[in-house]
Amino acid sequence: MIKENGRYFDGRIVKRVRKARGITQKELAGRIGSFHQTISWIERNKLEPDSRILSALCDTLDLRIDDFYTDVEPPVRPKAPTSVGDAIQQARLAAGIDQATLASRVGSRSQVSISHIETGYRRPSRKIARAIALALGLAPETLWKFLPGVLDLDTNTPPKNIGEAIRKARVRKGLTQYQLYSATGVSVDCLSRAENHFACPRNASLVRLATYLGEDVETFLRLARLAKIERRAARQAETTENRLAQQRAPVLLGQMQSVPIARS
Numbered sequence: 001m002i003k004e005n006g007r008y009f010d011g012r013i014v015k016r017v018r019k020a021r022g023i024t025q026k027e028l029a030g031r032i033g034s035f036h037q038t039i040s041w042i043e044r045n046k047l048e049p050d051s052r053i054l055s056a057l058c059d060t061l062d063l064r065i066d067d068f069y070t071d072v073e074p075p076v077r078p079k080a081p082t083s084v085g086d087a088i089q090q091a092r093l094a095a096g097i098d099q100a101t102l103a104s105r106v107g108s109r110s111q112v113s114i115s116h117i118e119t120g121y122r123r124p125s126r127k128i129a130r131a132i133a134l135a136l137g138l139a140p141e142t143l144w145k146f147l148p149g150v151l152d153l154d155t156n157t158p159p160k161n162i163g164e165a166i167r168k169a170r171v172r173k174g175l176t177q178y179q180l181y182s183a184t185g186v187s188v189d190c191l192s193r194a195e196n197h198f199a200c201p202r203n204a205s206l207v208r209l210a211t212y213l214g215e216d217v218e219t220f221l222r223l224a225r226l227a228k229i230e231r232r233a234a235r236q237a238e239t240t241e242n243r244l245a246q247q248r249a250p251v252l253l254g255q256m257q258s259v260p261i262a263r264s
Contacts, residue, residue, distance in 0.1 A: 007069035008077075014068070015043040017061045032056035034096030041093050045076040050137075053096045084129060084146035089118040091136045105135035122192045123147065125177070162206075162223040167195040169213040184208045200227045 018028055025039040034053060041047035049057065058065055081087035092102050099114040106114075106128070116122045117132075124132065129143040159165035170180055177191045186205045193199040201209070203221060210220040
């Protein structure tokens with residue numbers, strides 16, 4: 001981000017001063033009440049700290065806030081988040097807290113759920129996204145804009161895959177994932193992974209879902225079979241590509257070794 005006066009935050013200044021003082025990233029993080037990943041991201045200009053972290057850095061390194069800014073744009077600047085997981089991770093690191101701390105503030109059962117959200121393994125509901133935003137001092141709209149709008153979902157068009165079929169049927173019934181879990185016993189995690197195309201429920205679960213939602217069981221099973229075929233084909237293609245790469249490696253190595261080295 002650019003400061004109002006047109007100057008740029010440069011995390012490399014933090015690194016230079018830290019090393020000059022003989023302080024490690026872990027030690028600096030401990031002194032400012034943060035952790036080393038935040039310091040690492042700041043020093044590589046992947047992250048601009050929030051006001052609390054910036055003030056703590058000033059006190060610890062005996063600098064002024066203006067000392068962290070320069071008129072020359074650094075070669076690397078923080079990238080705008082492209083997903084809700086990216087946005088949460090950047091905001092969490094900017095605040096200098098770890099996943100476990102954020103999970104405790106949100107009231108989540110463990111830091112695993114925060115980790116899954118940040119890595120894109122699962123997508124949070126709007127309720128959870130709101131709780132995370134408030135825990136990080138953000139406006140809920142900051143995270144909501146990355147979530148699909150249920151009101152914009154066209155439930156009348158045929159689903160393209162099993163995840164879309166489950167989600168459209170659930171939305172038509174006006175159910176949340178938790179309500180569908182309570183009625184069918186298919187876990188929220190399983191529903192979330194299916195609707196986000198990360199995994200496919202077992203046939204027994206699909207039968208329970210289709211029956212409760214009033215959908216055609218054979219359609220659910222057919223879409224699930226197609227999803228499994230697509231995943232199997234993708235795995236086979238990846239395996240073939242890896243095998244070919246391993247076969248090409250010795251040839252490329254031989255070519256590199258045969259190139260004469262110019263001597264001065």
